[in-house]
Amino acid sequence: MTDTFRNRIDLEMTVNGEPIELTVPAARHLIDLLRTDLGLTGSHAGCEHGVCGACTVIVDGETVRGCLTLAAQLQGAEIWTVEGLTESGAIADLQKAFVERNALQCGFCTPGMLASAKVLIERDAVPSREGIREHMSGNYCRCTGYEAIVDAIETTLRGRAGGDAR
Amino acid sequence: MKASIGGYARARSIEHALSLFAEADGAGRYLAGGQSLVAALNLGASAGDMLVDISGIEALRGVRIEGDRLVIGALTRHSEIERNDLVARHVPLLAKAAPLIAHDAIRNRGTIGGSLSHADPAAEYPACAVALDAIFNLEGPNGRRDVAASEFFKGLFETDRAEDEILTAVSVPVAQAGERHAILELTRRSGDYALAGLAIVVRGDRHRIGAFGLGDRPLLCEGAMAALDRGDVDAAATAIADDVDPMSDIQASADYRRHLAGVVLRRLAAELGVAR
Ligand SMILES: Cc1cc2nc3c(=O)[nH]c(=O)nc-3n(C[C@H](O)[C@H](O)[C@H](O)COP(=O)(O)OP(=O)(O)OC[C@H]3O[C@@H](n4cnc5c(N)ncnc54)[C@H](O)[C@@H]3O)c2cc1C
Numbered sequence: 001m002t003d004t005f006r007n008r009i010d011l012e013m014t015v016n017g018e019p020i021e022l023t024v025p026a027a028r029h030l031i032d033l034l035r036t037d038l039g040l041t042g043s044h045a046g047c048e049h050g051v052c053g054a055c056t057v058i059v060d061g062e063t064v065r066g067c068l069t070l071a072a073q074l075q076g077a078e079i080w081t082v083e084g085l086t087e088s089g090a091i092a093d094l095q096k097a098f099v100e101r102n103a104l105q106c107g108f109c110t111p112g113m114l115a116s117a118k119v120l121i122e123r124d125a126v127p128s129r130e131g132i133r134e135h136m137s138g139n140y141c142r143c144t145g146y147e148a149i150v151d152a153i154e155t156t157l158r159g160r161a162g163g164d165a166r
Numbered sequence: 167m168k169a170s171i172g173g174y175a176r177a178r179s180i181e182h183a184l185s186l187f188a189e190a191d192g193a194g195r196y197l198a199g200g201q202s203l204v205a206a207l208n209l210g211a212s213a214g215d216m217l218v219d220i221s222g223i224e225a226l227r228g229v230r231i232e233g234d235r236l237v238i239g240a241l242t243r244h245s246e247i248e249r250n251d252l253v254a255r256h257v258p259l260l261a262k263a264a265p266l267i268a269h270d271a272i273r274n275r276g277t278i279g280g281s282l283s284h285a286d287p288a289a290e291y292p293a294c295a296v297a298l299d300a301i302f303n304l305e306g307p308n309g310r311r312d313v314a315a316s317e318f319f320k321g322l323f324e325t326d327r328a329e330d331e332i333l334t335a336v337s338v339p340v341a342q343a344g345e346r347h348a349i350l351e352l353t354r355r356s357g358d359y360a361l362a363g364l365a366i367v368v369r370g371d372r373h374r375i376g377a378f379g380l381g382d383r384p385l386l387c388e389g390a391m392a393a394l395d396r397g398d399v400d401a402a403a404t405a406i407a408d409d410v411d412p413m414s415d416i417q418a419s420a421d422y423r424r425h426l427a428g429v430v431l432r433r434l435a436a437e438l439g440v441a442r
Pocket residue numbers: 049050051068195196197198199200201202203204205220240241266267268269272275276277278279280281282283284288289290291331332333334357358359360
């Protein structure tokens with residue numbers, strides 16, 4: 001246990017559905033744990049102070065900034081990155097819509113965009129385009145001009161709403 | 167740039183956190199959601215901190231009614247404030263303020279106690295606390311004490327909280343029947359810190375206005391408040407220029423911010439249906 005000050009922290013967590021155990025330096029950020037310790041380089045580190053959203057991943061069902069989250073605070077957490085979300089098929093429709101609508105160019109922002117959008121497309125309500133933009137306002141893209149990203153998310157939302165009309 | 171820290175410890179209780187802080191011998195720093203602290207560490211703003219993680223302390227959680235006040239635990243996250251039924255019913259100002267803070271991913275981890283302790287002059291909650299006449303509960307090695315919001319904010323990122331004290335909760339009077347709350351800010355991009363913003367509480371025919379982004383700390387705008395009490399919006403828009411004391415920075419000049427204060431005030435007065 002971490003009852004007093006430590007420089008290295010023992011952690012147990014679930015990453016992309018797989019239980020892992022590891023020991024990390026106390027200052028290790030989630031984004032570096034993923035990229036460096038686990039080799040999951042899909043999530044990107046951009047600004048490293050919470051502004052750009054490239055490092056956005058899912059922790060216990062909610063988006064977080066990988067660059068503003070110390071791994072030490074994630075004992076027992078369940079983490080999903082673009083690798084796991086791709087493999088599980090959880091966002092296959094969203095990814096297809098991104099490709100079809102050319103919603104990425106260099107792709108640097110895309111893993112964070114997908115993580116943020118995932119939370120939105122899983123809500124019951126279909127938001128307006130304005131609502132989509134507001135939700136995605138914490139994810140920067142330097143290439144696409146956003147229009148195509150909003151289109152792709154909107155298409156996915158409509159597809160899901162139509163698909164399980166109850 | 168990567169954060170450099172001296173050590174990390176997870177506190178089990180308030181008592182345990184206080185003893186860890188003492189053990190850190192001057193290098194201690196409380197860690198809650200990390201959404202300001204980790205950003206500062208990444209920028210190299212401080213190094214060698216001994217982080218005392220308070221985020222697992224049960225006693226700092228929860229939102230509850232106590233008599234005629236709503237008591238909000240320090241660890242309550244911005245996203246919880248956004249969704250909490252008690253907050254929506256009894257302190258709508260905070261429910262309206264939370265969505266204006268940063269973005270989803272940051273609101274999912276940042277806490278109200280962290281925001282108030284950090285005391286960014288452009289942050290929403292400190293100005294809301296001033297407008298609401300909130301009371302802050304602090305606990306330190308010498309026991310507990312309460313501080314009024316109006317006494318808590320001392321300057322740029324400076325508060326009355328001693329370094330080893332923990333902000334345990336915020337206590338806010340519950341809204342009376344007919345009480346109205348509104349908040350409006352102007353930003354360059356959605357989620358940015360405000361260039362200028364005002365939070366208004368209308369209790370009976372009395373107005374309380376807290377300003378953010380318009381000084382080195384959240385400000386109570388007494389001139390504009392008195393004018394709104396008289397129903398004189400023009401006088402309030404003039405008075406607010408003297409109530410605030412904005413700074414110039416790369417985002418906006420002091421003059422521009424002062425101008426925006428008047429714009430925000432008029433828009434809020436219209437929203438609230440203040441006479442004239
Ligand atoms: C990109 C970005 C945009 C942002 N935009 C906004 C915005 O528009 N408006 C806004 O208000 N905020 C904004 N924030 C800041 C955000 O609201 C932070 O969550 C909040 O300021 C700090 O809360 P925390 O729990 O993360 O605290 P931490 O980062 O953990 O701590 C912040 C400071 O408070 C101290 N502290 C924390 N909790 C306590 C406590 N209970 N008792 C004593 N000391 C304590 C810590 O020691 C530290 O000094 C933004 C942040 C980022 C990264």
